[in-house]
Amino acid sequence: AQRVTQPEKLLSVFKGAPVELKCNYSYSGSPELFWYVQYSRQRLQLLLRHISRESIKGFTADLNKGETSFHLKKPFAQEEDSAMYYCATNNAGNMLTFGGGTRLMVKP
């Protein structure tokens, strides 16, 4: 069965510092990977997907098949980036499996 692991429950950084949220996956096929974000009092929403290879709100994520990782990075964190971040992958039935989530806190 596929599995997504986010080793950090909480990540706290200062404004302007680089941030990296870790995600590792186990999947036998060719996975499609996503990062979802949930800001305070808002619904869960898609942040980015690896096939798009785009930068959203300054965030990027690179799929590393050798390390089975899909870490989310941003060079300079902003206070408005504070949120819960979930890494997710699909399975053969195109159903999303989510990791445990990482709470990012950006301090002023």
Next chain:
Amino acid sequence: EADIYQTPRYLVIGTGKKITLECSQTMGHDKMYWYQQDPGMELHLIHYSYGVNSTEKGDLSSESTVSRIRTEHFPLTLESARPSHTSQYLCASSARGNTEAFFGQGTRLTVV
């Protein structure tokens, strides 16, 4: 406006009661899902549907049941609520062939 709606947002109910959590979407999506989320924890898929009259159980075993009589409606029912059912329930939908899921606001259920 195309959206996905969940009602109620909050529900406190006594043990043994029957409850139905409502989920409706006006996005024209074929696929719909229910996830269970405990605070700061993983989202676990408990039910999904590919379309009308299609329902499947997800990765996490759940005592709840679902139905999909209409494309836009995917209610979740608990016949006899227990304190162990206390959680947040998220409904989501996606278009056929597209894995990106759109989520509702969620229903926070407390069983006392």
